Amino acid sequence: FKSLVGKDVVVELKNDLSICGTLHSVDQYLNIKMTDISVTDPEKYPHMLSVKNCFIRGSVVRYVQLPADEVDTQLLQDAARKEAMQQKQ
Amino acid sequence: MIVYVSLHEPDISLTSVIQGTVAIVTSDGRMIVGTLKGFDQTINLILDESHERVFSSSQGVEQVVLGLYIVRGDNVAVIGEIDEETDSALDLGNIRAEPLNSVVH
Numbered sequence: 001f002k003s004l005v006g007k008d009v010v011v012e013l014k015n016d017l018s019i020c021g022t023l024h025s026v027d028q029y030l031n032i033k034m035t036d037i038s039v040t041d042p043e044k045y046p047h048m049l050s051v052k053n054c055f056i057r058g059s060v061v062r063y064v065q066l067p068a069d070e071v072d073t074q075l076l077q078d079a080a081r082k083e084a085m086q087q088k089q
Numbered sequence: 090m091i092v093y094v095s096l097h098e099p100d101i102s103l104t105s106v107i108q109g110t111v112a113i114v115t116s117d118g119r120m121i122v123g124t125l126k127g128f129d130q131t132i133n134l135i136l137d138e139s140h141e142r143v144f145s146s147s148q149g150v151e152q153v154v155l156g157l158y159i160v161r162g163d164n165v166a167v168i169g170e171i172d173e174e175t176d177s178a179l180d181l182g183n184i185r186a187e188p189l190n191s192v193v194h
Contacts, residue, residue, distance in 0.1 A: 015114075025102075047189060050172055051112055054167055057168075
């Protein structure tokens with residue numbers, strides 16, 4: 001994930017809120033700090049109108065949407081496979 | 090991209106947000122605005138001057154919930170940094186919206 005810092009992503013939360021913004025930092029719990037955010041969908045969630053930067057707790061993230069060209073999916077798949085195998089052992 | 094989980098690895102720094110006004114979204118879908126005084130590893134928060142913003146067909150900042158609050162990290166979903174200028178420009182009386190959903194696991 002650290003290679004994605006500085007990229008624009010959309011984070012979909014478990015409470016159905018989708019937040020678009022620039023990835024500022026990520027930590028071991030997958031907490032995400034984002035800058036310059038805006039609410040993507042129909043802004044029926046106006047609560048964030050005055051918020052420009054936010055910290056999102058890892059446990060409430062459902063998905064992180066990435067543009068396909070930001071990630072070398074082959075590399076990612078290999079790395080994920082390796083980790084899964086390590087965890088099984 | 091193998092993530093080495095290490096206890097020495099610093100967490101994302103919330104120190105930049107400390108002392109500022111923040112909007113907390115809780116796991117039950119509530120929004121609380123206050124001044125962030127402190128935090129820890131599990132994102133337990135110390136919030137001063139907290140009031141809840143309830144959204145419905147007729148909006149308004151609900152009340153001063155508690156002067157000083159400790160919110161347990163488990164219940165924190167989002168911490169948003171509130172920009173003073175934008176926030177004062179916001180006419181709270183005019184906003185009509187549905188309440189936030191609660192976090193479903």
